[in-house]
Amino acid sequence: xxxxxxxxxxxxxxxxxxxxxxxxxxxxxxxxxxxxxxxxxxxxxxxxxxxxxxxxxxxxxxxxxxxxxxxxxxxxxxxxxxxxxxxxxxxxxxxxxxxxxxxxxxxxxxxxxxxxxxxxxxxxxxxxxxxxxxxxxxxxxxxxxxxxxxxxxxxxxxxxxxxxxx
Numbered sequence: 001x002x003x004x005x006x007x008x009x010x011x012x013x014x015x016x017x018x019x020x021x022x023x024x025x026x027x028x029x030x031x032x033x034x035x036x037x038x039x040x041x042x043x044x045x046x047x048x049x050x051x052x053x054x055x056x057x058x059x060x061x062x063x064x065x066x067x068x069x070x071x072x073x074x075x076x077x078x079x080x081x082x083x084x085x086x087x088x089x090x091x092x093x094x095x096x097x098x099x100x101x102x103x104x105x106x107x108x109x110x111x112x113x114x115x116x117x118x119x120x121x122x123x124x125x126x127x128x129x130x131x132x133x134x135x136x137x138x139x140x141x142x143x144x145x146x147x148x149x150x151x152x153x154x155x156x157x158x159x160x161x162x163x164x165x166x
Contacts (some may be wrong), residue, residue, distance in 0.1 A: 003094065004087035011036040011066070012042075030110040039066060047099055048155055051125040058092065058123075069103055070095070078103050081155045085109070108154035119154040127153050135159060 006017045012033040026034045042061045046053075056068035066072050073080050085098030093112065099109040105122040119131055135148035149160045 001089050002086060003089045004096075005037065005041070005083040006083070006086075006087075007037065007063050008038045009077070009080040010040045010082050010084065010085040011072055011074065013037070013040070015111070021106070040082075040084045041062075043072075043082075043101075044086065044099060047101075051121075051123070051155060053158070054122050055103070055105075055123045058101065081107075081123055110152060110157060115150075117150075117152050117157075119152065120153055125154070127155050129153055 001022070002020050004019050007013050007131060008015050012031055013036050016033065018035065026037065028034055029089065036113040039061065043058055043066075046058050046061065048140070050076070059066040059068060059072050069082075070078060072077055073082055081100045081102040083100045085096060087094060087096040089095075096110070099110040100109070105120065108117075108119045108121065108123070110117040117131055117133065119129065120130060130151055130153045133150045133152070135145045135150055145159065147161065151158050151160060
């Protein structure tokens with residue numbers, strides 16, 4: 001279940017960090033950022049479903065074209081980074097996934113247990129870059145899996161078990 005949304009430098013939103021529940025009501029004045037919250041989530045979906053596109057193409061949401069990076073970044077400040085983060089809860093586990101989009105590319109982030117992954121990428125991003133991390137006690141504490149390794153490409157994470165574990 002979606003627990004939290006954090007957005008920075010996206011359209012009317014300079015900074016938003018809000019928890020959401022099964023029913024969440026948004027209200028406010030015109031141009032306060034209500035629609036921008038949903039558009040930001042669509043941009044994240046666009047990036048995850050097809051990262052192999054130019055930065056400006058990420059903001060074409062099919063039902064509305066928000067323009068390019070220059071039109072979407074807060075106050076048209078090209079030195080800013082648009083950050084979109086979602087945190088979900090699955091049982092007792094919390095997982096946060098975020099992306100930072102700048103004029104020069106993007107940064108993917110993933111956090112769960114005590115571990116954090118960061119991956120810099122240029123856009124279009126063919127999703128063939130990978131980061132490997134041991135699933136050890138230093139990073140994962142009680143969630144550690146001895147001999148396991150996590151492979152992450154910014155979009156998909158997978159746990160690889162060594163033959164010793166199986």
